[in-house]
Amino acid sequence: MPVQLSTxxxxxxxxxxxxxxIVCDVFVGLDCTSDLGNRFRGSVxxxxxxxxxxxxxxxxxxxxxxxxxxxxxxxxxxxxxxxxREGVGGVVQDGRETTIHPGEFALYDTTRPYQLLFRxxxxxxxxxxxxxxLLKRIAGIETLTATSFDRxxxxxxxxxxxLTAVSGMVDQFDDITGARLSEQALDLLALAMSExxxxxxxxxxxHRAALLYRLKAYVRAHLSDPELSLSDTAAALGISSRxxxxxxxxxxxxxxxxxxxxxxxxxxxxxxxxxxxxxxxGEIAFAWGFNDLSHFxxxxxxxxxxxxxxxxxxxxxx
Numbered sequence: 001m002p003v004q005l006s007t008x009x010x011x012x013x014x015x016x017x018x019x020x021x022i023v024c025d026v027f028v029g030l031d032c033t034s035d036l037g038n039r040f041r042g043s044v045x046x047x048x049x050x051x052x053x054x055x056x057x058x059x060x061x062x063x064x065x066x067x068x069x070x071x072x073x074x075x076x077x078x079x080x081x082x083x084x085r086e087g088v089g090g091v092v093q094d095g096r097e098t099t100i101h102p103g104e105f106a107l108y109d110t111t112r113p114y115q116l117l118f119r120x121x122x123x124x125x126x127x128x129x130x131x132x133x134l135l136k137r138i139a140g141i142e143t144l145t146a147t148s149f150d151r152x153x154x155x156x157x158x159x160x161x162x163l164t165a166v167s168g169m170v171d172q173f174d175d176i177t178g179a180r181l182s183e184q185a186l187d188l189l190a191l192a193m194s195e196x197x198x199x200x201x202x203x204x205x206x207h208r209a210a211l212l213y214r215l216k217a218y219v220r221a222h223l224s225d226p227e228l229s230l231s232d233t234a235a236a237l238g239i240s241s242r243x244x245x246x247x248x249x250x251x252x253x254x255x256x257x258x259x260x261x262x263x264x265x266x267x268x269x270x271x272x273x274x275x276x277x278x279x280x281x282g283e284i285a286f287a288w289g290f291n292d293l294s295h296f297x298x299x300x301x302x303x304x305x306x307x308x309x310x311x312x313x314x315x316x317x318x
Contacts, residue, residue: 002171006043016040019059028078028110028128029070034062047170050182053128054170056085064116071111077131078110079141081189083163087122091115096146100124104150105160109142125167129186137190140197147196155192158214162188165221176269184217211237212247216258223263226291230255263288264303267296271308272315281308 010018016034019042023030034040042059082089084100091098091106093114100106108114111131134141151157166181173181218236222228233255234241245254253261266288270276276284282293285308290296300308 002045002047004043004045007041008043012038019062023064028066028076028080029074030064030066031070032062032064034060036060036062048178049127049166049170049173049185050175050179051130051133052182052185053126054167055126055128056123056167057126058086058121058123059118060121062118064118066108066110066112066114068113071113074110079107079129079131079134080110081105081107081127081129081163082116083125083127083160083167085123085125087118087120089122089124090117090119091146092117093145094142098146098148100148101150103160104148105163106146106148107141108145112142112145114145125163127163127167127185129189133186134190137186138193138197141193144193144196149192149196153192153195154211155188155195158211159185159188159192162214162217169221181221184220188213188217208247208250211239212250215244215247219259220262223259223266223289224287226286226289228259228289259289260299261303263290264300267300267308268304268311271312277316281312284308 005022007015007018007022015038016036019034019040020032022042022044023032040060040062042057042062044055044057046053046055048054082091082100083105084102086102089100091100091108091114093108093112098106108116109131149156149159151160162185166185170178215233215237218233219228222233230241230244234244237244241255248254248258267284267290270279270284270287271281285293285296297307300306300311304311306314
C-alpha cells in the first residue's frame with residue numbers, strides 16, 4: 001500500500017512546516033522554503049518497486065536544498081531520478097543547472113549538495129534509487145547530474161516511456177514482479193546514461209536492440225492480461241505486427257511463442273515458491289494470462305517435462 005501524506009491535514013498556519021516534515025521524512029533529508037506561506041499546499045504518495053522508492057509529488061512553488069549538514073547526517077546514499085509530469089522544475093548540482101519539463105527526467109546525487117527550484121505549481125515522479133544499485137551498472141554518473149533526458153534520443157525515449165508506464169501502475173505489481181521491473185528500469189537508465197557518457201550516436205543495431213528490449217518489457221508487464229495480442233503490442237510500440245515478429249526472429253522465436261514461454265516461466269516460479277503453496281494450480285495459471293487449463297497443462301509438460309502438479313510436488317520435496 002502506498003504511503004500518502006498531504007498538507008490538507010495540517011492547520012492553515014502549519015502547512016509549510018508540515019511540508020518540511022513530509023519532505024524530510026519521505027526523502028533523504030532536505031530543507032525547503034516557499035513564498036506562499038499559509039497558501040502553500042502539497043502532497044506525496046510513495047510506493048515501493050523492488051528496492052526503488054517511487055514517489056508522486058504535487059506541490060506549490062518552493063526552493064529545496066540538500067545541504068552539507070544534511071549529507072553528514074545521512075545513513076544511506078541515493079540517486080534521485082525526477083520525471084516531470086506537470087509544471088517546470090529546476091535542478092542545480094555539480095556546477096550544472098537544468099530544467100525538467102513534462103516528459104523529461106534529470107538525476108541528482110544525495111552524496112553532494114543540490115538545489116531544486118519550482119517557481120509555480122508542479123507534479124513530478126521521483127525514483128529514489130540506492131546509489132550502489134546504479135553504480136554497479138555504470139560509472140561516471142557524477143558527470144550527468146543536473147542534465148535533462150528527453151525524447152530526442154532513442155534510449156532516452158525508451159527509458160522515459162518505461163519509467164512513465166511503470167510509475168502509473170506501481171501499486172498493481174506484487175513484490176516479485178516489482179523487483180524485476182525495477183531491475184529493468186535500472187538497466188534502461190544505465191543504457192541511456194551510457195550513451196550520454198560515450199557521446200556516440202547509436203548504430204542501427206543498437207537501436208534495434210533497444211526496441212527489442214522495450215518489446216520484451218511491454219510483454220512482461222502485460223502477461224497477466226489474457227487479451228494480450230500481437231496487434232495491441234505493436235500499436236503500443238508504434239511499429240507493425242510484422243516488425244514485432246522480425247525483432248523476435250533474431251532470437252529464434254515469435255510473439256506467440258515468446259508470450260507463452262514467459263507465462264510458463266512465471267507459473268513455474270510461482271509453483272516452486274513456498275509463498276504460493278496454498279494457491280491452486282489453476283489460479284496461478286489464470287493469474288498469468290492462461291484461459292485454458294488443458295492447454296496450460298500440455299504446454300507446461302512440454303516445457304518442463306512434468307505436469308504442473310508433478311512439478312510442484314518435486315519442488316516441495318514431498
